[in-house]
Amino acid sequence: MDAASRTAGGGGPAVICSDMSMTYGELTAVASLSFEAYPGRILAILGPNGAGKTSTIEALEGYRRPSGGEVRVLGLDPAGDSRRLAPRIGVMLQEGGVYPSMTPQQVIRLFSGYYRRSCDPDRVLGEAGLTAAARTPYRRLSGGERQRLSLALALLPNPDVAFLDEPTAGVDPEGRLAIRGLLEELRESGACVILTTHELAEAERLADEVLILARGRCVMRGTLKEILAASPDGPVPARLRTSVRIDADELCRHLGEAPGWVVEEASCTYELRVAPSPDQLAAMTAYLAAENVAIEALDTGARNLEDAYLQVVRGERLEER
């Protein structure tokens, strides 16, 4: 199926969240949130605990009706049109969702019976890397195996939209690799994927777009490039570790900077106040080579999603105070 057929009418966003709010009594979990998500793309919703990620995703899944605003998934109201929507979406809960005595093989067979187009449970188990654990009761599966089973269940209907709550939480590196592969395949098939995560490196690897929530509001949204470009500026230090101690002030002079621009943090470990330019980097390596000093580690201070996220979220906290 092509990406166009995965939207409400053949084009445009698969998911629309328009001025949505979610309140629980006095608590406002989500306030005036608006965004769209598109077929063939992965949107990562990030934010600290209590930012409104789960409330948002549960409104999109149809578990909760928004207190205000509107949500549409494939053109349908998730809470009101669940009968028509359920066969076309995949849902991965943050935890649980499987009866403890059931084995992966049993639960995949059971869930595939709910859909018109049945699947081969053995193939699904193989794709999720669960063949060896096929007959192990859920209660005895490892954290990573449980996550992979939960993901396999979400992908069972070959969904047009997949909602994944913390898909890589508690998963070992090998498991993450498997999950990453499944999500990339899903994106390539044209599905719209919305995931929440605290794993920023994972989001950076997978997501086409990022939405950062704080205190129930969207504080930043865009592609990774846009997020990095738009996050508040601030000095991002670089770090250097050498084989032997060096004279930090001497290095400053070679880099054309005032003394103090390079500071010795610990023995053989130095902080450069801002990321060095390419020329400074070349000068620094030349200086160290002349001094017969080996570079053991160098973090050039290039910004990544984690830097941008932490800056945004810390800024929000300061504002809150």
Next chain:
Amino acid sequence: MTEVARAAEEKAGAPLHRRLIVQSKAEVAMALRRGESLLVTLGIPLILLVFFAEVHAFTVAHEKPIDFLAPGILALAVMSTAMVSLGIATGFERGYKYLKRLGSTPLGRPALITAKVAGVLVLEIIQVALILAVAAGLGWNGGGNAGEVIAVMILGTIAFSGIGLLLAGSLKAEVNLAVTNGLYIVLLLVGDMIVPLSRYPGWLAAIAKALPAAALAEGLSHSLGHSGGVPGSSWAVLIIWAVAAPAAAALAWRWE
């Protein structure tokens, strides 16, 4: 057919009968794997049947205690399966987020509840066969109207399933476990199952007669015995509970 329509057609839920069959099978399989559930649904009724048939703890109007006990224990079996086993299991399913997960599939709430009741009925067939076989071995010589027996048992099953699902759908799993077990003991004592209503004080007998346990036991006693048809009051109480309890369960139901 447009591409969008074809996609929607391909990605539909399975037909209702198929969803019901797969879910009912799963419900029965899960119930048979729960040891504590088998103790309540089969173990306790059979132990009580044999014990009170042999010990003669209560004087009853019947010639043989087993004639009173067999229908009472059948009523107990229905209550055990429909209310206790179903209710407690469903409460834990909610705690495990299994119900929440099912809520996002095409299974649907009506199919899930129907499958759960179908699973209860299958277990009840096993219970009835075992209890009647043991009762016959203890000298019970029942008869009566099979149609009435089935109708009374179905009404009792619906009423107790409604009570079990009402508690499971509105209480935390551990609280539900305690409340359901407590209710089971109370209804066992005031349900005309092992202690005849004739031995209760008048006020307690009046309350007991308004509860589904005594109505079910009395209905089964008449329909399985040789003392005429099921009294109108038993039908009325069972029908009211069979309508009200599932309706209340549906209103109070939460997937998580």
